[in-house]
Amino acid sequence: MLHRGFDTLALSIQANIGPKLFEYLEAQKAIAEDEQRELLISYEGPQFLLKPYGGKGYRFLLDGGPDGASWAIKKPNARDKWGIRITFGSFFLATYGLGAAKAHCERVLDCLGVRFGPDDVSISRADFCVDVLVNDLTLKPDNLVMHSSTGRRDHVAQDDIAVHGKSGWVSSVTAGSIANRQVIIYNKRSEVIARGKTHWWDIWNHTLRNGLGNTNAAVTLHKGQPIGPLTPDADKAKHNQVWRVEFRAGKDLLKDTWGIRTWAQFFDRYGDLCRSTGELVRYAEPDPSDTNRSRWPNHPLWDVVCAEMNDDLIEMRSGADPNPMKEVHRAEHIASLLKQVTGTCITIAALEGWEHEELPVAFSGFAERMTDAVNDNPERSAKQLQDAKDRYVFIRQPDAPPT
Structure with a gap:
């Protein structure tokens, strides 16, 4: 078992923001709309990137970065008291845990001047996942069994299954609906590589180094096989696969059932x-x-997953240091941008008729032209630099963990 914990958490608060905060957000959003970019804002301490648009009935959308949450805030309305929606993503929950998410909500809402009581919280989605290192697993959709629960609104039927994959290889099986009860089994390792979610390598390898959860089950699954360190390039075929089982609970299941x-x-x-x-x-x-x-017995994967989910779910977190993960993210982003800049410069060189052996000279000339452009319009270039710093404020430097 490489990781267990919450992957997504969404909740609403029965409260509206005060007039002072509303006026501030209105003024800042007007700037963001005018400049068509996310705007870095700060209110009584917390920092957010304010989007230049709203959505789904929310006037303001704010991003608190990987050490925070996404906030959706409505225009104050006495007839609509549920004015705030908060969503935590996988990085925060894996790194800091559920208890930190609750504390973060309360701290930020206090800074925003929002007053609410224990009954003014409505949790609308909670996903819990377990990542297991499994060798030579071939996922077979027909092996997913739904027990009969006729007449129950949380029933998952056999025909509620969705399958994804390619070339005869199944990469994920999903049962149920996200609005109610949903179970998904999928190849997390492949998804991490495809989407560049590099922090998961740190989280998984931290577990391999330090141990976590049901180690006896892990030893049984990997008897005679190497179990780390995990990298994007190691053992691509069958070994060191990471399969995630995720239990998703939507609003209907949480509240109604x-x-x-x-x-x-x-x-x-x-x-x-x-x-x-x-x-x-x-x-x-x-x-x-x-x-x-x-009557079919559980697959060993399912026994491991259920054993881990039967443990205390509240304070689970990976224990991995988030700052090295952010540093890797920053370095990868720089490398990606540098690759784009290099490609653009080569394209310009082609258009201007330079030969391959002349590229170093061409690049030097481009640098001189860029320097001249900066010197010719220092105010514009200074604003562009500050805008970029604001846009990447959450990965530019290590931050203290949320409180």
């Missing part, structure tokens, strides 16, 4: 919700002698 809305209800009942999901939906080992799918 389990009566989960507030933090207290969430802490008290979410573990039972996960255990129920692991029983209603299973990844099984087919038994050729038994046509009754419900």
Whole structure:
């Protein structure tokens, strides 16, 4: 087991922002709209990138960076008291945990001058995941078994399955609906490589170095096989695969079925919700002698996942240091931009008729031209530099962990 913890958390607050904050956000959004860019703002301490647009009934959309949350805020309206929506992503939850997410919400809302009580919180989505290092697993959609629960609104039927993959190889199987109960099994290693989510290598390798969770199950799964360190290039074919099992609980399942809305209800009942999901939906080992799918035994992957989800779910976090992960992200972004700049300069050289052996001279000439452009319009170049610093404020330098 390489990682376990919450992957997404969304909640709404029954409160509206005050007139002072509204006026401030209105003025800043006008600037963002005029300049058509995200604007770095700060209000009583917390920093955000304010988007130049709203959406889905929310007037202001703010990004708190990897050490924060995404905030959607409505224009104050006495007839619509649920004026704030907060979403935490995988980096924050994997690095700091659920308790830090709750504390972060309360701290930032206090800075924004928003007053609310325990019953003014409504949790609308919670995804919990377990990443398991598995060798030689071939995902078979037909092995996903849904137990009968006729008449229950959280029922997941066999025809609710979606399959993704290519060239005869299944990369993910999804059962259910995100608005209710959803279970997904997918090749997380492939997704991390495809989407450049490099922080997961640090999180997984931190676990391999330090140990976490059900180590006996991990040893059984990897008997006789190497288990790290994990890299994007190592063992691409069959070994060192990382498969993620994710239990997703939407608003309907949380509120209507389990009566989960507030933090207290969430802490008290979410573990039972996960255990129920692991029983209603299973990844099984087919038994050729038994046509009754419900009697098929669990696949070892499912036993590991359910064992990890039966543990305390509240304070789980990877324990990996977020600052090296941010440094890697920054270095990769610089490398990507440099590659783009180099490609652009080569294109200009081609248009101007330079030969390959003359490229160093051409590049020097481009640098002189760029320097002249900066000197000719220092105010514009200074603003461009500051805008770039603001846009990448959350990865330019290491930050203290959220409080």
